[in-house]
Amino acid sequence: MSDYSEILDQLNELLMPYIKADSNIVLTENSDLMADLGLNSVKVMDLLLNIEDSFDVSIPLSEIPDVKTVKDFALLLQKMTQESQV
């Protein structure tokens, strides 16, 4: 799977449980994972493991500091799923 919009949809679904039901956060491509979604570093690491499972990839730790927004994340996943298909 390498279609960006499909990846984005799947990613948004995985992010939903991390957003508190009573908060009024609206998830967009530009949402900042830590600042806007209020995820701390522990939650981000936990989230990563779930996302890796879902996309069947292992994300190298060195890629993580560059992932700030939902869009960054989706692009990284697009790149990784493309690589794993080669």
Add this chain to the structure above:
Amino acid sequence: MSLLSKFDGIGLEREEVSRIAGHNPFNFVIDEILSSTEALVDGKRTILAGTNNYLGLTFDAECVQAACDALENEGTGTTGSRMANGTYADHLALEKEFAEYFSCPSAILFSTGYMANLSVLSTLCSKDDLIVIDSDCHASIYDACRMGDAEVIRFRHNNAADLDKRLNRLGDKASSALVVTEGIYSMLGDQAPLADIVEIKNRHNAMLMIDEAHSLGVLGENGRGLAEQENVEDQIDFVVGTFSKSLGSIGGFCVSRWPEIENMRYAMRPYIFTASSSPAMIASTRKALAKMRDGKKLRERLWDNAALLYRGLKQLGLTVGPATSPVVAVILDTGKEEALRLWAALLESGIYVNLVLPPATPGSECLLRCSVSAAHTTDQINAVIEGFAQNVTRTSLKPAAV
């Protein structure tokens, strides 16, 4: 100012922590150390139940004497790198003793346990290699990974099936992967499923490093750690560990069944560009290593104490780690304020334990982490349990369901 302003948040956090606890738990001062299990804190005799001093050897008369003799005969420090003027006969003697203890051809000493991980991981694995670490590995392992050029991925904590899946994903590249696990995990005291991990790494033709920092002297008939207990020592490629827990001093080591580590020694920057351990450190460690090897009775005493504390805290209705271990972590899901209050109340009652707050904890809960020593008396362990019993009520702590 702009360089330093990024620490403002830490300053605010420190103020808040001090306001709630009365003390700053991360600036805790031992005014006078009395023994391996007791200290004076604010003029009060305090039981130390969070020091990783598993065998209680810090005040062992023979270890102290050995250090004093070395200090007098060989001076206060080596003032040099192992590769220059910092190798004394005793450094080599201790390396030989570690190699013999583990039945390995070679051993390398480091100035701290942190530097053992930093040196080995950052040097052993280079650009085209992979490091596959347990997600709960110690900060020194994460830092070592950042220092090197290898690609680093994580597997779910103590989940052998997840490790297998990730090695599968790597395909042929798995044969250039180093899997990294720990014997006993420092925060919750749980042990790695080592036999399963060994089977998986063998099947994928990968290598395996185990950090026995908290299991050395603690597990195995002869105290060699989890690999000895699980009878898989001949399958482990690299063992690293520290002197600053069971051995009661400061330093680190790596032993390997691969003699090539003697060449790697000359490529490890954190090993080369630092001063070697002082003669006193080496001398007390040599003595402690011999005591640890023959320390079956110490280990029995340690495990009796661990079982007593683990059972006692569990019976209070507290949530503790998954199994009896010399690391007994009380897991608090009541938030940071309650954890700070309880930590301070315990200290007020003359009991010191480690307060661990996220992100240093495996999950998002706070921990009051106890570590047990063979040197604790039964009365001291009972006093720790009693301290929890009294203060848990006093601070109206609602423990999570066990």
